[in-house]
Amino acid sequence: MKNFKAAALGLAVIFALSGCDGDDGEVGPQGPPGADGAPGGEGPGGSPAFPSAQFWLSNNGSDNAGTADLINQNAAKLKRLNTGGNEGIALDSMNNLIHAADSDLPTIRTICNVANRADGSEFSTQSDREISGAATGLVNPKGIHFAKSAGLVMVADFNGMRVSVFGSVAAGDVAPLAETATSAKPWDVDYDDVSDRLFVALTDGTVAVYDDYVSGGFDPTPARTITPSDDAQSPISVNSHGIVYNRANDTLIISDVGDAESAEDGAIFVIANAASADGNVSVARQISGPSTMLGNPVDIVLTGSDLRVAEKSNDAVLVFANIFAGASGDVAPDLVTSTSKPESLVEVMERESVADVSDITASGTAFTGVAVSSNPGTAGLTTGAVNRFSSPLNAVLTSFDYAQSIESVTFDVAGDAYATFDSASAPTGGVLIANRVAKQRNDDSFTASRDRMIAGENTLLVTPKGLDVA
Numbered sequence: 001m002k003n004f005k006a007a008a009l010g011l012a013v014i015f016a017l018s019g020c021d022g023d024d025g026e027v028g029p030q031g032p033p034g035a036d037g038a039p040g041g042e043g044p045g046g047s048p049a050f051p052s053a054q055f056w057l058s059n060n061g062s063d064n065a066g067t068a069d070l071i072n073q074n075a076a077k078l079k080r081l082n083t084g085g086n087e088g089i090a091l092d093s094m095n096n097l098i099h100a101a102d103s104d105l106p107t108i109r110t111i112c113n114v115a116n117r118a119d120g121s122e123f124s125t126q127s128d129r130e131i132s133g134a135a136t137g138l139v140n141p142k143g144i145h146f147a148k149s150a151g152l153v154m155v156a157d158f159n160g161m162r163v164s165v166f167g168s169v170a171a172g173d174v175a176p177l178a179e180t181a182t183s184a185k186p187w188d189v190d191y192d193d194v195s196d197r198l199f200v201a202l203t204d205g206t207v208a209v210y211d212d213y214v215s216g217g218f219d220p221t222p223a224r225t226i227t228p229s230d231d232a233q234s235p236i237s238v239n240s241h242g243i244v245y246n247r248a249n250d251t252l253i254i255s256d257v258g259d260a261e262s263a264e265d266g267a268i269f270v271i272a273n274a275a276s277a278d279g280n281v282s283v284a285r286q287i288s289g290p291s292t293m294l295g296n297p298v299d300i301v302l303t304g305s306d307l308r309v310a311e312k313s314n315d316a317v318l319v320f321a322n323i324f325a326g327a328s329g330d331v332a333p334d335l336v337t338s339t340s341k342p343e344s345l346v347e348v349m350e351r352e353s354v355a356d357v358s359d360i361t362a363s364g365t366a367f368t369g370v371a372v373s374s375n376p377g378t379a380g381l382t383t384g385a386v387n388r389f390s391s392p393l394n395a396v397l398t399s400f401d402y403a404q405s406i407e408s409v410t411f412d413v414a415g416d417a418y419a420t421f422d423s424a425s426a427p428t429g430g431v432l433i434a435n436r437v438a439k440q441r442n443d444d445s446f447t448a449s450r451d452r453m454i455a456g457e458n459t460l461l462v463t464p465k466g467l468d469v470a
Helices: 002-019
Strands: 054-059 068-072 077-081 089-091 097-101 107-111 129-132 141-147 152-157 162-167 178-181 186-192 197-202 207-210 224-229 240-246 251-256 267-272 279-282 285-288 297-303 306-311 316-320 335-338 342-347 370-373 385-389 396-401 409-411 417-421 430-434 452-455
Touching (some): 054 089, 054 306, 089 342, 097 141, 107 141, 141 240, 152 186, 152 197, 224 267, 251 297, 306 342, 316 342
Parallel strands (some): 186 240
Antiparallel strands (some): 054 068, 089 097, 107 129, 152 162, 162 178, 197 207, 240 251, 267 285, 370 385, 385 396, 409 417, 430 452
């Protein structure tokens, strides 16, 4: 029986293989098309098309306080610096980072050349500087603002109940150039360089406005007080924090945290005609409610018409597009990016392309004057003086006094003057940096509240002469 089965199987295999040598048959007709498939699920939403931009974000959480992150327009982190700061953040005219701290000793630190600092870089006493110590009077520095034209750093000192002002090149344990007492604890400041007007967000829900602030000698009395109100002129603000002024349309934007213990009662107020607003002012727009995610909006920054919010209690950076348009109410943000305890934001602006003193021989370079340093053999009235002459050298425009014998002088692109000095009676020399001498400071002199000195044994400077600033 076994042999028969084997023979039959072998024969079947031979027939099957022989069939492969025959001609192929014709292709059969195409069958009817199948039914359409069901639509696929909705894909994930893409990021809103916000203009490309970069920002520095101050962190103030249990695991990230003392750091600042460089982020893009969608709040994606690009790198982190260990600055030691945890509060307000600003950039000077050369994009050096200014960062306030109150987690330990109150300080204002300037971290230089942050664009070229590597991820993870730390504050360095060799390349950076700080304002700290008893003479500063600082208690709890919160929001800060860099006044570009004046070259001043304005600080909202929360428990100090004042605005403190320092020169942008000052360093060390120095007294402020000015202090302006406030009627309530301040959280943030914004300054309009063009109109010389300071806006201060106070935590009683009001905004103090100081006209001619710098030119008026840092007037301690506000010209007026703005209270965000409803159409019936009833106050609706509780606890003002972030503040930003848009000069192009004379509009003020204020963030209000409400009850700091609540993660649901924050608000954004938009106030029109801010330069002249006074008293209870009906807001042009109010954003508040559960959909907004506004709980503790501690700081805000405006880019065009897009408002970015450091929302601390809900751990996010929020973006509200077209903040000046649209109805009031419970408006959801256009972008939400999670991040731990954001505290303050500042936009990175493109640095101005400005010729400095090393470009003087380049064709087409314009200059406004010639600075002359004076170093007579015998000390006299002109010792330590830097006089700025007109281009034809026929008039003295300004005069600044370093108050000691100096050698060479040069300037950076911000208009700060750097002068070398030495002394026959001292074993070392140094460099004196004076704030905005090329633009202001007429009939003024060197002061630690606004200027600074690099000197001492560690500098290895003995008799410095010529110098340049890169």
